[in-house]
Amino acid sequence: GFFFFKQKTAYEIAQRLVGSEMCIRDRYQRRVHGIHFMKKKVDAKEIRKLKEQRYHNTGEVHFIRSLEDLHEVCANCMQSVKIILEYESKAKDLKKMPILILLKLEHTVFKFLRHIQTVYSRLDSKKKSKDVAEEKKDVSESNGEETICVPATCIVLETYAKILTTVVIDFIQFFTKEDEGHVISVLAQTARLEMLNDHILGSAMKASDNDVFYKPPESPEWTLLYDGKYVKVEKVESKAFEKKYAEFEQDILTFTAAASKGLEKKEISFSATLSTALNAVYYKVFSTKRKQQAEFFLSCPNPETATKMMNMLDSKYTKPILSLVMPSIEVNKRIYVPKLLPKLTVANVLIAEDLSKFVVKKPPASSPFAEDILTFDPGERYAEYKEEKWESSSTIYVTHKMKPLPDNYVKIRIISPEVLPKDRKPGQKPVVKGMNCDRILIDIHGGGFIATTTRMHQTYLRKWAKECNLVIFAIDYKLAPEAQYPVLLDDVWQAYFWIITQSEKQFGINLRTVLLAGDSAGGNLTMALTLRTIRSNFRVPDGILMGYPALNLSLNAFTPSLLAAMDDFILRYSFLNICLNSYIPKESDPKKDPYLSPIITPDEDLFKFPPTRIMCAGRDPLRDESYRLINRFAVLKKDAQMIEYRSFPHAFWNLDIMFGLSECKFATDQAIKWIGELIAKNEVLIPAAPKEFEVNFQFRFLLIILIHSLPLFAIWNLSLIHISEPTRRYAISYAVFCLKKKKP
Numbered sequence: 001g002f003f004f005f006k007q008k009t010a011y012e013i014a015q016r017l018v019g020s021e022m023c024i025r026d027r028y029q030r031r032v033h034g035i036h037f038m039k040k041k042v043d044a045k046e047i048r049k050l051k052e053q054r055y056h057n058t059g060e061v062h063f064i065r066s067l068e069d070l071h072e073v074c075a076n077c078m079q080s081v082k083i084i085l086e087y088e089s090k091a092k093d094l095k096k097m098p099i100l101i102l103l104k105l106e107h108t109v110f111k112f113l114r115h116i117q118t119v120y121s122r123l124d125s126k127k128k129s130k131d132v133a134e135e136k137k138d139v140s141e142s143n144g145e146e147t148i149c150v151p152a153t154c155i156v157l158e159t160y161a162k163i164l165t166t167v168v169i170d171f172i173q174f175f176t177k178e179d180e181g182h183v184i185s186v187l188a189q190t191a192r193l194e195m196l197n198d199h200i201l202g203s204a205m206k207a208s209d210n211d212v213f214y215k216p217p218e219s220p221e222w223t224l225l226y227d228g229k230y231v232k233v234e235k236v237e238s239k240a241f242e243k244k245y246a247e248f249e250q251d252i253l254t255f256t257a258a259a260s261k262g263l264e265k266k267e268i269s270f271s272a273t274l275s276t277a278l279n280a281v282y283y284k285v286f287s288t289k290r291k292q293q294a295e296f297f298l299s300c301p302n303p304e305t306a307t308k309m310m311n312m313l314d315s316k317y318t319k320p321i322l323s324l325v326m327p328s329i330e331v332n333k334r335i336y337v338p339k340l341l342p343k344l345t346v347a348n349v350l351i352a353e354d355l356s357k358f359v360v361k362k363p364p365a366s367s368p369f370a371e372d373i374l375t376f377d378p379g380e381r382y383a384e385y386k387e388e389k390w391e392s393s394s395t396i397y398v399t400h401k402m403k404p405l406p407d408n409y410v411k412i413r414i415i416s417p418e419v420l421p422k423d424r425k426p427g428q429k430p431v432v433k434g435m436n437c438d439r440i441l442i443d444i445h446g447g448g449f450i451a452t453t454t455r456m457h458q459t460y461l462r463k464w465a466k467e468c469n470l471v472i473f474a475i476d477y478k479l480a481p482e483a484q485y486p487v488l489l490d491d492v493w494q495a496y497f498w499i500i501t502q503s504e505k506q507f508g509i510n511l512r513t514v515l516l517a518g519d520s521a522g523g524n525l526t527m528a529l530t531l532r533t534i535r536s537n538f539r540v541p542d543g544i545l546m547g548y549p550a551l552n553l554s555l556n557a558f559t560p561s562l563l564a565a566m567d568d569f570i571l572r573y574s575f576l577n578i579c580l581n582s583y584i585p586k587e588s589d590p591k592k593d594p595y596l597s598p599i600i601t602p603d604e605d606l607f608k609f610p611p612t613r614i615m616c617a618g619r620d621p622l623r624d625e626s627y628r629l630i631n632r633f634a635v636l637k638k639d640a641q642m643i644e645y646r647s648f649p650h651a652f653w654n655l656d657i658m659f660g661l662s663e664c665k666f667a668t669d670q671a672i673k674w675i676g677e678l679i680a681k682n683e684v685l686i687p688a689a690p691k692e693f694e695v696n697f698q699f700r701f702l703l704i705i706l707i708h709s710l711p712l713f714a715i716w717n718l719s720l721i722h723i724s725e726p727t728r729r730y731a732i733s734y735a736v737f738c739l740k741k742k743k744p
Contacts, residue, residue: 061627062222063213063560065154067123073157074116080164081109087171097174101187105167108193112160115201119157122148122205149207151214152558156204159563160196163189184292184299191299192566195573203558212631213560213624221631230634231627235618235646236663245647248661250287252569257283257293259309260301268308273317303481303578310451322456325657329462330431331416331423334476336398336409337498344490346587349595352535355497396502410495411476413454417466421508435469438512439679442499442541443474444492444529446520446651448579450480457519460653460668467672468679471509473499477525481582488583489595492525493532500539513682515675516541519653520622521579523549527598534608543611543678545671547653551599551625553580553590559624571621571650599625606632611639611681613674615653615667618646639681643670 088106091097126148167189174182212221225231255276262276283290297305312318342353398409405411414420418432441464445457454461454474465472477483477491503509518526523546533540552559555577565573580590590596594605612633616626626642633640645652645667653671656664 065151070154076161105190148205152204152207188295188299203556232643253294257290260297263308298572314452314456327462339494344486349486356537413474415472440471441515444518444522444525446522449521449583468675484585517545519547528595542682545613547615552597561624565621614642617648620650
């Protein structure tokens with residue numbers, strides 16, 4: 001195909017693929033999106049405006065495109081391709097640009113032309129199949145390889161058109177004034193075109209026309225989401241915020257440029273951190289150099305350098321800076337716990353062991369009867385752990401630092417505004433008045449599966465703990481690429497099992513309420529862990545909270561917001577590739593495994609999920625999968641809510657700090673509010689037991705048996721038998737509580 005196209009002129013290619021009337025209205029007047037390229041001098045303001053445009057409109061959720069729109073955008077793309085090939089040939093002849101960049105661009109453009117040919121081939125096939133169906137008066141499904149989703153294909157080609165226009169502008173400016181910056185820009189645009197060619201356009205053509213994003217706002221799907229109060233959109237509309245956001249974006253690009261230079265051939269060390277700081281000062285002054293270096297690195301990053309750059313923010317050299325922006329907390333300690341369950345592997349991860357016999361439901365703290373029972377002692381089942389050297393005979397965790405961390409241990413950070421009950425000294429007064437240490441939140445941090453630890457995420461975890469009177473267990477799972485799927489899932493599953501079975505024994509926490517939270521990659525693991533608890537008949541969390549979760553890990557699964565990764569300054573498409581390639585082994589398929597892509601969780605499992613709260617960002621490439629998930633919850637009539645912060649970027653939970661975006665405090669306050677709601681939903685208040693109930697032991701014993709075995713029958717009988725009204729109210733309240741909290 002490459003040599004076939006090379007023998008033809010660009011005009012002949014365009015004419016053969018699209019048709020001269022549609023593609024090139026005037027052969028001699030070269031016009032791309034309103035700019036005349038025949039002139040040597042082009043309006044500088046217009047060019048700057050075009051080059052600064054986003055490749056994707058992040059505020060859009062309704063993508064209504066027609067067949068005419070598709071034809072028009074194809075024509076614009078072909079016009080740009082014709083001009084690019086002419087300039088590329090000219091640059092090759094004059095030897096003014098590196099030949100490898102030109103060959104790469106030429107190969108990418110020819111690959112795009114083949115995609116255009118496929119688009120028109122599928123359009124013809126779709127038209128023929130529609131005509132045949134109309135003749136037979138029967139609409140039948142066509143072959144999946146021949147179908148095409150017009151709206152999805154159109155918006156991808158719109159992104160192509162913008163990128164191709166930028167390449168044309170770069171060529172014009174390069175020939176007007178030779179500059180290295182335009183060469184780097186051509187390389188960056190070529191990398192974007194490669195991403196579209198390899199992963200996005202093909203999956204967009206195969207997308208479903210029935211997807212919610214291609215439906216009008218008045219459609220039943222959107223009406224259900226907005227009128228049913230499942231989705232709420234928040235937007236900060238102020239020029240001051242947009243200015244602050246633009247400055248913040250430049251600060252991130254400054255760090256990217258500085259760190260990519262400072263860590264190029266070094267490990268994370270004091271000298272590398274110092275070098276990065278000095279580079280940051282240089283790039284802060286010379287903005288043009290900053291843009292060139294950041295664009296060059298983000299276009300084709302070295303995976304090792306990219307991972308080190310993300311981990312630098314969480315290194316011991318940045319720890320003093322993080323300490324300045326974090327609120328103080330009473331308890332912040334690390335423990336290392338043993339794995340008590342069989343290890344999850346690729347071979348057995350989809351097989352769930354029934355663990356219902358290991359947990360007995362605990363009564364509320366205000367209950368006057370039914371002692372707390374734990375029927376599972378890990379030491380009895382796994383004798384090998386008895387030989388481990390524990391800190392003392394009564395504890396089953398280690399507090400001294402374990403480096404390197406053994407495979408059969410998981411690191412957990414405990415954050416609490418109050419000293420844990422079993423850690424209190426005799427006579428020690430509580431720090432927080434009225435805190436019973438019976439509510440916990442288990443957090444799974446983000447970082448693309450390859451970077452960061454719980455240390456960096458304390459910026460918001462400490463606020464949650466103090467405002468909600470929670471004990472937080474933050475899990476430090478092992479990171480890819482050294483540990484691939486399902487090792488990370490195994491770590492959080494083993495840690496969750498240990499926390500549920502050992503918290504009361506080790507720390508005096510009776511687990512009245514258990515919440516689960518996670519952001520980004522941690523949101524993916526939060527969904528996967530909840531699914532694991534459901535399929536294993538283990539204690540399911542009482543509520544889950546997710547921030548901008550990564551719900552689909554397939555590189556070839558298209559959503560419109562994924563196009564934002566073309567120029568996103570936090571989650572660029574090249575970083576997405578590195579994260580997914582590092583985490584997913586070759587033998588696993590994210591299109592079929594719900595533990596990898598929770599968005600494909602079957603309805604029968606999704607129906608068993610606890611109350612769910614989701615936050616997503618309008619400027620986030622991962623946003624649309626959250627819309628798909630909340631749409632599925634809405635169809636199943638589940639207790640679920642989602643807020644889209646349309647003005648925020650990915651990772652906004654971490655930005656409510658001194659040097660971040662102060663507006664992100666809205667999200668922190670909302671998370672605290674949601675956590676309080678989830679706690680209130682789980683805890684049923686029971687009135688104090690009347691004296692006659694405490695005295696009448698025989699009646700009390702019979703009533704306990706009846707309530708625990710048949711709560712509905714007990715409620716019916718309590719309304720008939722002759723007892724005092726206070727006793728009746730108390731007994732019915734407790735029966736309702738048992739009914740709501742009853743586990744499978």
